[in-house]
Amino acid sequence: MDETQIEYKSEFLPNITIVVVFKEDPLYPQVNEYFDEYGYGFMVPGKDLVIIDGEILEEVDDTSIIKFIEAHEISHILLNHSGPRDEKEELEADLGAYLLLSRNGYNNAIDLLLEHFEDRHGIKFSEDLLPEISKKLGLDTPKDWFF
Numbered sequence: 001m002d003e004t005q006i007e008y009k010s011e012f013l014p015n016i017t018i019v020v021v022f023k024e025d026p027l028y029p030q031v032n033e034y035f036d037e038y039g040y041g042f043m044v045p046g047k048d049l050v051i052i053d054g055e056i057l058e059e060v061d062d063t064s065i066i067k068f069i070e071a072h073e074i075s076h077i078l079l080n081h082s083g084p085r086d087e088k089e090e091l092e093a094d095l096g097a098y099l100l101l102s103r104n105g106y107n108n109a110i111d112l113l114l115e116h117f118e119d120r121h122g123i124k125f126s127e128d129l130l131p132e133i134s135k136k137l138g139l140d141t142p143k144d145w146f147f
Contacts, residue, residue, distance in 0.1 A: 004028075005054070012074040012100050015048055020066060022054040038085065041069040043076055045083070050074070064108035071097035071109065078137055091121050095133040098125075103139070 004025035041052040075096025
């Protein structure tokens with residue numbers, strides 16, 4: 001890959017910039033410690049910025065993972081999560097990501113989320129978990145969103 005990073009505005013929250021950083025980027029060593037602590041992506045407090053580890057594409061050859069991480073991090077922002085890392089907030093962010101991805105037709109990203117949901121949270125995914133998060137996000141949840 002020739003690019004060391006990709007930058008774009010989030011389609012879920014357009015005032016947020018998404019930066020996908022690859023190991024060849026001079027910035028990578030600085031952000032890598034945060035990936036070790038927070039996972040494949042994190043929001044930068046007060047900066048309207050989400051940074052995603054582009055090296056995940058080496059492990060999972062599917063750009064759907066980037067969209068899932070983006071939706072997860074945007075959910076943290078929309079839900080006013082401010083850290084530190086909290087299991088309840090991680091669950092809420094995954095449920096919010098499910099709703100955002102569903103609204104926008106990202107079926108492959110949803111499949112990834114569902115495939116890893118129980119490992120990530122210790123419970124099976126259930127649509128019964130969605131109404132509370134939908135309300136917090138201010139979204140309607142028509143049945144045709146769900147897969």
